[in-house]
Amino acid sequence: MALLKEFKEFAMRGNVIDMAVGVVIGAAFGKIISSLVDDIIMPLVGVVTGGINFTDYKFVIQQAVIDGQTQEIIKPEVTMNWGSWVQTVVDFLIVAFCIFIAIKGINQLKRKQEEAPAPAPAPEPTKEEVLLTEIRDLLKEKK
Template sequence: MKKTLEEFKAFALRGNVVDMAVGIIIGAAFGKIVSSLVGDILMPLLGLLLGGIHFNDLKFVIKSAVMDGSKIVSPEVALNYGNFIQTTIDFIIIAFAIFMMIKGISKLSFKKLEESPDAPPPPPDIQLLTEIRDLLKDEQKKG
């Protein structure tokens, strides 16, 4: 049991697990921000441009609610396609933002790799091919 706890501790405190947890927490907070941006800013503006439509109110009622005075006997059955449209727009914006972040991070990573002075030298055959290429370029410029 003690060995299992030690293995779990080593696993949980590894950098990748902690980084992943931080990423999930930040991702959830980012999702809330984007949902608010879409729901509170973009969709009202889009609704205004489309003639005052509130997307959350768009639905196709399959069966109306059955009421007995103020008491609901049977709730309404509806397809809430307006909410689906809003959620789809949320997803597209979040997916695009994540794509742009990953693209930016990848670009930075490749720059670091190219500029890294600690990078090991290429193998001798690659060095030789590079020298041959450079000599051929010089010959083409002269000729």
């Protein structure tokens, strides 16, 4: 029971919940960026580079072993898929750039709030206002 209570206190802390929300949003953001890279950026890069699809690029370390009669793969080929790695690096760079821009914007907002001049103090009342206030207070006392 003590362990359960301690876990509940841990899980209900604000920073843990904030972190969980950040992880969920980050995962969703990662999917959006992956789609952006896979479906928009890399096809454009392929057109610019003459139809290259980076995900197809790989180094074959060991060829597949195929049965000569049935053409069935006995042992699949072993490859280093460097094209997929390039695409993942592009994903990372875009995510990192987007996070950089977001943090830069947040920091600018913080600086503007910190640099905002404090409101000017209320001006001192004039002699006439002080006198009128005293008269008002005296009239209230007489009632």
